[in-house]
Amino acid sequence: MSKKGGGKKDFFSPKAIANRWKAKGLQKLRWYCQMCQKQCRDENGFKCHTMSESHMRQMAVFAESPDAVMDEFSAEFEKSFMTLLSRRYHVRRVHANIVYNEFIQDKEHVHMNSTMWSSLTDFVKYLGKTGKCAIDETEKGWYIQWIDRDPRTLARQQAAAKKKKAELDDEERAAHEKAVADKAKHDALQKKALTKGLAGYGPSGGKAAFAKSKGKKGKGRPPARAKPPPAK
Ligand SMILES: [Zn+2]
Structure with missing residues (x-):
């Protein structure tokens, strides 16, 4: 948290906010109170707001549990960003800046300087590390791609995989x-050939054996056994 500079208590002080805006060149976001999600018209309006009772109350809540409030902003930022990304681009690969520029067009969007990420690159890397997006860096910058982890999608993918496996099993069974x-x-066929051999048509010649035996013994009886045809 040292990267934010100063104590957590000072995180929402006008000076700290102004410094962060300056550091990031976010001039458009000036005079917006993230904690109360209130846009003030000018510096004077913002000063008045920071002295208002509602802002003081929010400050007290924040002072009680700064981490909880910070995490809430980060969680809200992530949730809104991912909703936009998934609805608008689904699983298409898109430049992170394009999504971000659309994201900040929503007047109510959570400002990045109130989140745990100090830059869009930080956030993109977080999305990659947590497996929420496929990310890749190019010469033009970071690209992100939403990963559909909807249970219905997973169920559909599993059913498709099961069907494919069943088809493969069928092919295997058919083979x-x-x-x-x-x-x-x-x-x-082999049996048929053997039978024919016995009847005297086989290549090993029951006929020859028959003739031989006929000549020798003269009894006219074919041999009881014939050699099977030679293996080819
Ligand atoms: Zn406020």
């Missing part, structure tokens, strides 16, 4: 069944 069928066909 397996085809292999089994091919094997059966092959076995049947």
Whole structure:
């Protein structure tokens, strides 16, 4: 927190706010009280506001728990920014500055100088580190891309993945069944060839054996067994 300069109590003092504006060149945001979310017309109006009862009350709340208030601003900033990014650009990659420029057009937007981030780059890096956006730096600056973590989207993606797996399983099963069928066909052909061999048409020649045995023994009986056809 030392980067903010001074104690937390002084964070919303007019001088501290003016210094931050100056440092960031945010002249347009002058005379806006972040804590009360009140825009004042000029320096005098702002001074009057800081002395008002409502502002004092807010200051007291802030003094009680500065971290809680700071975090609230940061959380609100992040929430609004992400809402804009997701609604307007969805998962499209976009220059962070473009989103930011649209973001600050909302008069009620939480000003960055009241958040835990000291610059847009800081915030972009935070989005990347926390996995809320895909980020990448180019010569033109930082680009961001919203990551859709909506449970409905996740459910849709899971269903699609499941369907794809089922299709793959079907393909696998079909391939397996085809292999089994091919094997059966092959076995049947082999069996057929063997049977033919026994009947005397096989390449290893039941006929020759038959003739041989006929010549030798003269009993005219084919051999009981024939050699299977030679493996090709
Ligand atoms: Zn105020």
